[in-house]
Amino acid sequence: MKDYLNYTGDFSDLSRKDLEYLFILLENYKIRYRKNLEIPNNLGFGLEFEFENVLLYYVKKEMSKALGFEDWHVYKDKSCSYQIDGFDVGGEVVSPILYDTLHDWELIGNILSVLRGLKADITDNTSFHVHIGAQIFKEDIKYVIRFVKVWSIFEHVIFKFAFGNSGIPRTKILEFAHPIAEEIIHGNDYVLSLDEIRKPLELSLDKTKALNLSNYHNLFSDEEVNNDIEIRCANGTLDKNIVQNTVNFYIKLMLYCVSDKYDEKLINRLFDRLKSKEFKLYQQSYAKDAVMLVDMIFDHSLDKINFLKQYIKQGEVVFVR
Numbered sequence: 001m002k003d004y005l006n007y008t009g010d011f012s013d014l015s016r017k018d019l020e021y022l023f024i025l026l027e028n029y030k031i032r033y034r035k036n037l038e039i040p041n042n043l044g045f046g047l048e049f050e051f052e053n054v055l056l057y058y059v060k061k062e063m064s065k066a067l068g069f070e071d072w073h074v075y076k077d078k079s080c081s082y083q084i085d086g087f088d089v090g091g092e093v094v095s096p097i098l099y100d101t102l103h104d105w106e107l108i109g110n111i112l113s114v115l116r117g118l119k120a121d122i123t124d125n126t127s128f129h130v131h132i133g134a135q136i137f138k139e140d141i142k143y144v145i146r147f148v149k150v151w152s153i154f155e156h157v158i159f160k161f162a163f164g165n166s167g168i169p170r171t172k173i174l175e176f177a178h179p180i181a182e183e184i185i186h187g188n189d190y191v192l193s194l195d196e197i198r199k200p201l202e203l204s205l206d207k208t209k210a211l212n213l214s215n216y217h218n219l220f221s222d223e224e225v226n227n228d229i230e231i232r233c234a235n236g237t238l239d240k241n242i243v244q245n246t247v248n249f250y251i252k253l254m255l256y257c258v259s260d261k262y263d264e265k266l267i268n269r270l271f272d273r274l275k276s277k278e279f280k281l282y283q284q285s286y287a288k289d290a291v292m293l294v295d296m297i298f299d300h301s302l303d304k305i306n307f308l309k310q311y312i313k314q315g316e317v318v319f320v321r
Contacts, residue, residue, distance in 0.1 A: 001025050004305060010295040011304055012288075016320045019291065023318045026309045031241040033109065037248045039100035040255075045247060046097055046131035046228070047108065050236050051120035052080045052090040059093065062114045068107050071096035079176060080125045097133070109240045116238050124171050126236025128164075130247055131228040134216050136254050144213075145194050146257040148203065149271045151211065152181040154293045159210070159282040160311055161249065161290075162234040164242045167313040168283055170235050177210045177232040182276035207232070229254075245306050249297075256297040263296075285311070285318045 004022050011019065056074050063069040073094045080090045093111060098104040137143035151158065159179065163169055183204075184194070197203060200216040207214060212230035231250050237243060256262060290311050294304040312318050 001029055001305070005301050007301050011291045011301075012295050019287070019320050020318070022305075023287070023308070023312055026305070026312055027314070029305065029309050031245055031306050031309055033105070033241050033244055035102045035105065036100050037244070037251075039248075039251055041099065043136055043251065044097040044099055044133040045251065047095045047243070047247075048092050048127075048129040048131075049112070049115065049238070050077055050080050050090075050092045050126035050128065051115055051238070052123050052126060053121040054090065054115070054118045055084075056081075056088045056091050058118055059091075059115070059120075062118060063093075063111070066110065066114070068103075069111065072111065079127070079172065080123070105244065108243060112238045112240050112243070120238065122236040122238055127170060127173075127176065127232065128234040128237050128243065128246070130231045130234070130250055131215075132231070132251060132254060134227045134229060136229075136251070136258065138258055141198060141200070143258045144200050144203075144216075145197060146262060146267070147254055148180070148184060148194065148205075148211070149267055150253065150257060150296075152184045153267070153270045153274055154289060155179055155181045155210070156277050156282045156284075157286055157290050157293055157311065158253075159233055160285065161307065162246065163283075163313075164235045164237045164246070164310065165239065165314070166235050167316070169233075173233065174279065176208065178208055179233075179279060179282070180205060180209050180211055181274070185274055185276055242310065245310055248303065249307055252297050252303065261296075285316065287318050287320045 004025070007014075011022075014022070056076070059074050063072060063074070075092055075094060076088050077090070077092045080092070082089055093115065095108070095111075098108070137147070159169065160167075200213040203213055205211045205213040207230075210231065210233040212232055215228050215230065234246055290308060294307050298304045298307070
């Protein structure tokens with residue numbers, strides 16, 4: 001694996017044999033938790049961890065014992081909460097605004113340890129949501145449109161990555177995080193063509209979709225409490241490595257859309273040719289598309305390899321066609 005980690009070129013330039021050998025090496029490769037991800041200091045994000053089968057009282061009690069969780073909250077959630085003898089069981093832990101610092105990554109690791117210590121369950125009902133500050137798009141609707149295009153082109157890859165350690169989606173994902181590509185490509189009664197969009201809300205992406213822009217009310221607003229983009233498609237997890245790797249991918253995907261690296265001609269060509277896929281096909285591996293995506297958005301081989309490790313599931317054999 002060392003040769004691949006030190007590789008500075010595009011993975012798509014590797015031979016078919018070398019790529020398939022990389023995929024074999026990924027079977028025993030471990031994603032490691034990092035001190036930081038080299039994300040801009042002013043870029044904030046928030047996390048929601050859903051869980052089941054622990055009384056919310058116990059979660060709040062354990063959080064109150066530790067330093068640093070004063071601004072973290074525990075809530076009921078309709079997808080994973082129920083009551084026993086009047087006590088709420090299962091729900092979500094919601095973070096304050098976090099940044100790419102050692103302190104905040106340690107806090108994230110600690111809260112996940114708390115949930116694991118309480119024997120919280122990650123089940124077919126639970127999910128993991130990431131909120132990213134809307135300032136990432138620099139108050140310009142063109143960057144939002146770029147992001148929606150890139151997401152739609154690679155949505156079949158992104159979803160499988162977001163399944164985390166599992167190779168399949170949670171049962172109710174189409175109810176709470178429906179794919180957006182088909183609507184973006186073909187439109188419906190509520191979605192304008194991308195050329196007509198002037199503000200994020202016109203995309204009609206809400207809490208039923210993989211991307212939720214309903215808190216992104218005004219590109220120029222400093223008054224919105226939750227002026228953010230929410231990404232909702234990830235399966236539930238208490239694995240800090242999966243959490244960090246997922247945040248890293250989401251944010252660097254967005255940063256690509258505002259960077260000088262963004263290839264307008266390539267993205268428009270891919271988007272114009274795009275055909276929607278049945279959701280069941282999102283569970284398959286698309287090696288060439290995954291490699292194209294990592295080459296596009298990541299500068300370092302470590303990020304590329306970590307993405308591919310999470311994308312290609314344990315025991316899966318992947319061929320380059």
